[in-house]
Amino acid sequence: xxxxxxxxxxxxxxxxxxxxxxxxxxxxxxxxxxxxxxxxxxxxxxxxxxxxxxxxxxxxxxxxxxxxxxxxxxxxxxxxxxxxxxxxxxxxxxxxxxxxxxxxxxxxxxxxxxxxxxxxxxxxxxxxxxxxxxxxxxxxxxxxxxxxxxxxxxxxxxxxxxxxxxxxxxxxxxxxxxxxxxxxxxxxxxxxxxxxxxxxxxxxxxxxxxxxxxxxxxxxxxxxxxxxxxxxxxxxxxxxxxxxxxxxxxxxxxxxxxxxxxxxxxxxxxxxxxxxxxxxxxxxxxxxxxxxxxxxxxxxxxxxxxxxxxxxxxxxxxxxxxxxxxxxxxxxxxxxxxxxxxxxxxxxxxxxxxxxxxxxxxxxxxxxxxxxxxxxx
Numbered sequence: 001x002x003x004x005x006x007x008x009x010x011x012x013x014x015x016x017x018x019x020x021x022x023x024x025x026x027x028x029x030x031x032x033x034x035x036x037x038x039x040x041x042x043x044x045x046x047x048x049x050x051x052x053x054x055x056x057x058x059x060x061x062x063x064x065x066x067x068x069x070x071x072x073x074x075x076x077x078x079x080x081x082x083x084x085x086x087x088x089x090x091x092x093x094x095x096x097x098x099x100x101x102x103x104x105x106x107x108x109x110x111x112x113x114x115x116x117x118x119x120x121x122x123x124x125x126x127x128x129x130x131x132x133x134x135x136x137x138x139x140x141x142x143x144x145x146x147x148x149x150x151x152x153x154x155x156x157x158x159x160x161x162x163x164x165x166x167x168x169x170x171x172x173x174x175x176x177x178x179x180x181x182x183x184x185x186x187x188x189x190x191x192x193x194x195x196x197x198x199x200x201x202x203x204x205x206x207x208x209x210x211x212x213x214x215x216x217x218x219x220x221x222x223x224x225x226x227x228x229x230x231x232x233x234x235x236x237x238x239x240x241x242x243x244x245x246x247x248x249x250x251x252x253x254x255x256x257x258x259x260x261x262x263x264x265x266x267x268x269x270x271x272x273x274x275x276x277x278x279x280x281x282x283x284x285x286x287x288x289x290x291x292x293x294x295x296x297x298x299x300x301x302x303x304x305x306x307x308x309x310x311x312x313x314x315x316x317x318x319x320x321x322x323x324x325x326x327x328x329x330x331x332x333x334x335x336x337x338x339x340x341x342x343x344x345x346x347x348x349x350x351x352x353x354x355x356x357x358x359x360x361x362x363x364x365x366x367x368x369x370x371x372x373x374x375x376x377x
Contacts, residue, residue: 004055007039008063011078012070019071022179023336026172027139032074041067041078043106045086045219047208050101052089054211057218057288058281061226068230072340073179075230077137079223080180084109084145087219088160090205090212093195096160097207100143109160110141113200113216114348116156117187119148125193126150128159131186138163139181146187147200156200158216165190176336176343201372203293210288217373218294218302224349225277225306231344232270232313235337239263239320242327242334249325259323266312266319273309280305299371300361303354310350317341349374 011032018029036042044063046052055063064082068075088109089101100107117130128148138144144161169184205212240263243254253259280301287294294302321328321338328334348354357376360366369376 004041004044004053004059005062005066008041008066011035011039011041011074012066015067015070015074019073019179019333019336020331022071022073024178026178027181028074028077028137028179032071033140036074036078037105042081042085042108044082045211046089046101046106047086047205047212049207050089050097052086052106054208056211056285057214057222058278058285060222061229061277061281064223064226065230065233068227069234071179072227072231072234072337072344073177075227076177076180076344077140079227080112080136081108081110081141083216083219083223084111084160087158087212087216088143088145090208091158091198091202092160093193093198093206095193095195100160107143108137108141109143109145110138110163111135111144111146111185113145113147113158116147116149118151119157119159119192120151122191125191125195126157126159126197127189128161128187128192129189131184133184134182135168135185136177136180136182138168138183138185144185144187157197158200159192160196161187161190161192174343176339176341178339210291213288213291213293214284217371218299220349220373221302221306222281224344224347225281225302225309227344228306228310228313229274229277231337231341232274232309232316235313235316235320235341236263236267236270238334238337239323242324249327253323262319262323266316270309270312270316273305273312277305277309296361296366296370300358303371303374304358304362307350307355307358310345314341314345 014035015032018032022028043052044055048054064075064079067078112134119126119128141163144166146159148159149156166185166187172181172183203213203215317338324334354374366376
């Protein structure tokens with residue numbers, strides 16, 4: 001599947017067509033989900049040995065970017081599911097992989113990896129219980145990827161369980177990213193075989209190549225980076241289309257020197273942030289090609305690129321909303337993009353503590369510390 005960017009563009013067009021419908025109903029429309037399956041995007045990070053693509057980071061950013069351009073919610077569901085599917089394929093035990101990836105269609109694994117549940121060791125595995133939020137894409141999933149802490153040892157592990165073994169709580173009434181259907185769920189003393197678990201922080205794949213040395217945290221950085229690239233570009237393009245109509249408020253803005261200056265400034269800031277993204281991940285690929293793990297500084301830079309492009313996209317959303325006047329208040333693409341962007345900025349990966357940790361390491365104030373997902377310890 002060497003034409004993954006083209007496949008992503010086809011999904012993007014369908015996602016764009018059904019974006020408003022998904023926003024209203026609270027989950028992706030069936031044609032969008034079917035397109036994600038048909039074009040093989042769910043398997044972009046599945047190891048080649050399991051019929052996946054094992055897609056390199058810089059190209060994966062472009063795939064998520066393209067789908068998020070069409071509909072930010074579709075891009076969000078893709079990134080969350082592709083992460084869980086791909087890392088499950090790389091890190092889970094053989095028994096689990098044979099069952100999950102032995103059929104004609106890849107499983108769709110959703111869920112999330114924060115606010116862990118509790119896992120009690122028992123013969124052959126664990127008993128998992130807990131309550132979790134923000135299970136993006138779970139309404140389209142077959143399995144759940146979720147975090148638990150082992151009682152007695154404090155070890156954090158990822159558990160993969162069938163969706164049918166969880167209680168889904170349909171409570172996704174939110175400002176933006178409504179079509180992600182990121183509802184809450186609970187699990188009550190469900191047995192999870194050992195093979196269906198793996199250490200949360202592992203960077204040692206059981207199958208697949210050097211891509212998987214970046215661990216779940218690295219994949220998460222690719223995900224949120226690509227998403228911000230996509231919605232950031234779409235916001236600039238939408239406001240440009242709006243002012244080109246030269247009708248009403250748009251006509252006023254099209255001749256406004258202030259608007260033109262701001263558009264140029266934001267275009268430059270967005271392109272600079274996106275260039276940092278591509279530069280950073282291309283350098284990462286050189287390291288991975290050698291079979292090496294990322295250094296602390298490289299882990300800092302992928303987080304910096306992610307926060308920088310997210311900040312640029314957020315500025316684009318504010319500018320587009322102000323420039324469109326009352327049009328942006330009404331139901332439609334601009335309003336939806338504004339809401340989706342502001343929902344995306346609330347994610348923990350782009351929160352102020354992460355930016356502070358980035359600055360600390362860049363300034364040489366974190367000697368001897370290592371990244372553990374979003375913290376320097």
